[in-house]
Amino acid sequence: MHPAPYPTRPYPTLPYPTRPQPALHLLNGLWVASCPTCGFQLATARTQARAERRSRRRVCPVCYEVA
Numbered sequence: 805m806h807p808a809p810y811p812t813r814p815y816p817t818l819p820y821p822t823r824p825q826p827a828l829h830l831l832n833g834l835w836v837a838s839c840p841t842c843g844f845q846l847a848t849a850r851t852q853a854r855a856e857r858r859s860r861r862r863v864c865p866v867c868y869e870v871a
């Protein structure tokens with residue numbers, strides 16, 4: 805028996821780049837992930853999970869100009 809409560813740790817912060825979450829829209833049966841800031845279309849997929857995963861790998865070329 806443990807009289808003291810189990811020590812709770814703060815949720816570990818993942819080394820994930822701080823990017824805004826892409827906005828997902830369902831258009832005509834197709835999931836469209838777009839930049840939440842400017843609305844640039846990042847990725848499209850048939851499923852929400854796929855669109856989310858694809859868009860996470862992509863960075864908005866409008867908001868984040870890459871050479």
Ligand SMILES: [Zn+2]
Nearest residue numbers: 839842864867
């Ligand atoms: Zn953008």
